[in-house]
Amino acid sequence: MKLEHRFTVPAPVPEVWAALLDPEKVAPCMPGATLTGVEGRKFTGTVKVRLGPVSLLYQGTGEFTSVAEDVHAAVLKASGKDTRGNGTASATVSVALSGVDGGTAVSVVTDLTVTGRPAQLGRGLISEVGGKVVDEFAVCLATSLGTGEAEEVTSPEPSARPRLRAVPDEPIDLVETAGVPVLKRVLPFAIALAALVFLIRRRRHR
Template sequence: MELHHEFTVPVPVDEAWRALLDIERVAPCLPGATVEEYDGKTVTGTVKVKVGPVTVTYRGTAVFEEQDESAHRMVLLASGRETRGPGTARATVTSTLTGRDGGTAVSVRTDLAVTGRPAQFGRGVLAEVGDRLVGQFAACLSERLTQAPAGAVEQPTPTAEPRPGDLAEVPEPSEPLDLLRAAGPAVAKRVAAAVGVAAAVAVVVAVVRARRRRRA
């Protein structure tokens, strides 16, 4: 499925470009994500997704396939697999930055493929969840950019740690991304109803099979 989102941040385009490439800085704005290692091109980490009472953890990598600074365009290829299940997730994320009224408009196109439990939500629900998450990410990023002085993304930290490649030693914990909560009350009710129906059908099927085995 293809999703499209746009948001703005209150800094010039060059500063926004550097900030979005500073994975350690923006990772805390991504719900459920934990960065373990980053070498300047490839990110290794996990994403935790909560579906009702079940939490699914995806482990994988994201690679910057393209970083065109002159056009302010980046392409990120991400893939992951459930640590305790057969589910997979793949995404190609293309971001384009454009200067606008002293700030920056960020256009994000995501080609997403998900299998496993989160896939039960369908395109409509995932699109609504995406809208909310992008809004949260934009607000978090804007706050971080306005709190730090211009150009801070290029300055080394006073402690000289952590540095790219060392993140596996001190990964920041992250709360799971709760899809039902992120979807909002109206959508969550529809999803909960669908999950309830699916669970009821599963119970009926199990009972029928048990009776057949006893008769045999």
Template sequence: MELHHQFTVPVAVDDAWHALLDIERVAPCLPGAVVEEYDGTTVTGSVKVKVGPVTVAYRGTAVFEEQDETVHRMVLVASGRETRGQGTARATVTGTLSERDGGTAVSVLTDLTVTGRPAQFGRGVLAEVGDRLVGQFAACLAQRLAERSPLGADAQDEAPERPAQEEPEALDLVRAAALPVAKRAAGAMAAAAVVVLVARRVRRHGRTRPTRRR
């Protein structure tokens, strides 16, 4: 399935570009993700997804197949497998950055394939869950960029070593999907109520219709 998301961050394009490539720093903004190693091209790590009472853990790698700083376009290919199960996940993520009103507009196109328990939600719900997660990521990223003090190249070289990333809470798909599902259920219930109301009115009209005299 293809998912398309857009968000903006309140920094210049070049700053946003370098921030998004700073995987270890932005990883805490990704629910359930842990980065174990990053060499500038390949990311090794894990993602935990909670489906009801069951927690599914994926381990895998993500490789930057393209990092074009001139046009601010990156392509990331990620793949993972359940640590205890046969489910798999694979995604090709294409991100493009462009200047907008003094900030940066980020467009993300994801070609996603999922097998196993998370796939039970279907494309529609996964797309809406993706919208919510991207919104959370964008807000987190914007906050981190706002808090980040500008450092020159020399200061960055002298910056202290980053602390180890803490174990994140698993991404709860049921909780994330609850609002989209509730919205759909509410819409269906409203439509059903209208049908019932119309049917009742038709019945009453039929019962009260006067009999014509011959």
């Protein structure tokens, strides 16, 4: 699936560009992400995800496959696999920066492929959660650059998105992040997962 987002950071283009190419600066701003290694343009890390009662831990790698310094554009490819075999995720992320009054406009286009349990939530929910994650990332990035808050993310299907608190290393809860309107749509699925986990645990204790 293709996701498109755009946000503005109140900082000069060169400063934002340098930050986006620095995994050690970017990773703490990604909910649930932990950086485990950096070697040139390649890096490794983990992402913790919670889907109601189910916790997932993705281990993966990423690499900047294209970096165009002259136009401030880059392409990042990343992939990961849940350690318990509950699914995979891969993405090609294209980022482009441009100067605007008061800062830098950041355009992010993501080609995302998700398998396993998170994929069952459907494109609509994943798109909505993705927008909120990018929103939080933008706010965290602006704060780390010492410039205050970024302007709200825009997408092809804009919606009201509450500000989220960036908590490095803590799992990102897809259901909680989605908010109450989306929660109503996935509540039956969450209840079914909870019941399944309960039954499995009960059988193990017999």
